[in-house]
Amino acid sequence: MTSPVRVAVVGVGYWGPNIVRNLYENPAAEPTWVVDPNPAARKRITLRYPAIREAASIDEVLDQDDVDAVAIVTPVSTHYDLAAKALRAGKHVFVEKPLAASSRDAAELIGIAEARGLVLMPGHTFLYSPPVVKIKQLFDSGELGEILFVTTSRVNLGLHQPDVSVVWDLGPHDFSILRYLLDELPATVSAVSRSCVLPGIPDVAFINLSYPSGTIAHVELSWLAPSKLRRTAIVGSRKMVVYDDTANEPVRVFDTGADLPDPGSFGEYRLTYRTGDIVSPRVDATEPLSIELAEFASAVREGHPIRSSPQVGLDVIKTIEAVERSLADGGRPTELQSGGLENNEPLPGSEARR
Ligand SMILES: NC(=O)c1ccc[n+]([C@@H]2O[C@H](COP(=O)([O-])OP(=O)(O)OC[C@H]3O[C@@H](n4cnc5c(N)ncnc54)[C@H](O)[C@@H]3O)[C@@H](O)[C@H]2O)c1
Known part of the structure; x- marks a missing residue:
């Protein structure tokens, strides 16, 4: 793929507009749609970028010709359903952190992406x-x-x-x-x-x-x-x-x-x-999000490896789940590997749902 990656940005509340701006400024990408049930949120984007089209639901954009990838910037509880839908429609997916609301869901998204040869990238900006x-x-x-x-x-x-x-x-x-x-x-x-x-x-x-x-x-x-x-x-x-x-x-x-x-x-x-x-070593002033989205675009276009890999996304969720187990157990130390996916962990490549 040599043309810019055409992206539908799903969710333009607090963080989504930053994703739109960085995609717009990157010659390897092009934000083509904004999706949000809130018309005022969509308007804030389309007034500024009139070439971007609007939709209220992801269902309206997944069969559009000008959508190669979807960037999901919605509340965490919606990440799994939106990402699974987009992957199953053959779209590459960037999902803001955390990748999903459980390690089970994250592993399943990884499986779907691998089975279809699609890029799945969690947005660990740092x-x-x-x-x-x-x-x-x-x-x-x-x-x-x-x-x-x-x-x-x-x-x-x-x-x-x-x-x-x-x-x-x-x-x-x-x-x-x-x-x-x-x-x-x-x-x-x-x-x-x-x-x-x-x-x-x-x-x-x-x-x-x-x-x-x-x-x-x-x-x-x-x-x-x-x-x-x-x-x-x-x-x-x-x-x-x-x-x-x-x-x-x-x-x-x-x-x-x-x-x-x-x-x-x-x-x-x-x-x-x-x-x-x-x-005090010199550090570049480049905005991390622009580097991150440039890497997403080159992963889609050239198969470039991604630092914020799906495995990183899964590992982060496993850490959060271990924290939650410790909290539920009065602060007792808990092993990271002791909970979570266990025996019914979906293997990468499998699409079995629970
Ligand atoms: N990387 C970072 O530094 C960073 C910073 C802030 C937020 N985030 C992440 O970005 C995501 C969004 O956070 P936010 O603070 O922008 O939340 P927000 O609540 O401000 O915005 C979410 C938007 O998603 C829309 N939305 C909800 N359900 C939707 C659906 N099914 N389809 C389409 N749109 C839907 C809402 O209408 C809203 O406009 C979260 O995953 C959060 O963790 C990342």
Whole structure:
């Protein structure tokens, strides 16, 4: 395929207009339709981009000639049905995070896409964020040494979601970043949360993750906070990193650490602390969403591999489900592999529904 990928954008509430704009600005893609039951939401798009056509339901666009792919930017509870419909109609699919509302549904979507040779891409935008990519280079070069632990804070005031908890809404960002940087899934997860405003919808969660390599991580998520924080601290045995997504210099590398030289005699342990240079590597200012959608277009056009792969989408959901099991069990540590798909996991390629 050499012509631009023609995309119907389904859901143009808060985030969807960003998808439309980035597709419009990318020469390898062309937003041809907006689909949303809300006419005012559609109008906001078509007033700005008059060549884009409108529809109230995905059913109206799936047999249109000018739709090669569908971008799903709707509430999480609708992702599975919309994505399955689009894949079964032979369309490539980009789905905003999280891929689906359960690992079972995500695995089934993967199966349908594989069976039909279609691209299925979950929108884990942070995997395309230049600071995150820079930190990944630091991890892979060995400059940080062994990764001892990671702490992250992703808190701000709002936006409370009516259908999902803060773990489903904000958690995919940190879980996908950790999955990408560490290249492993947590072995165990424990979590506590509280529903402070809406009954039954946790809006604050403190999550601990332990990895097979020995790395531990703490993730703090909240929609209730006095100020916005997007801060990750990574402590390696050689160097440390602070990633602050709200700062002008989002990545700072600290040549800092503590060493335990061989004791001269039995019982004589003297730690030495290192506080060396702080370096702020240059990072591109490119919008992550534009890089992400460019990769989606090249996956459709040229079969280019995707970093935010369906497997990443599934792994993120497995992590969220482990958090939910721990929450239901009073915060007890739960193994990631112990729940979820179990025996009736649909195999990739199978379309068996439950
Ligand atoms: N990657 C990111 O950084 C990021 C940021 C924000 C939101 N998101 C994701 O984007 C998705 C949408 O979030 P939002 O904040 O824009 O939600 P929203 O509620 O503001 O907008 C959702 C829109 O979808 C429409 N809609 C609902 N059901 C539909 C259906 N069946 N068919 C067509 N349209 C339908 C609604 O009318 C609404 O306009 C979620 O998956 C969310 O996690 C991602």
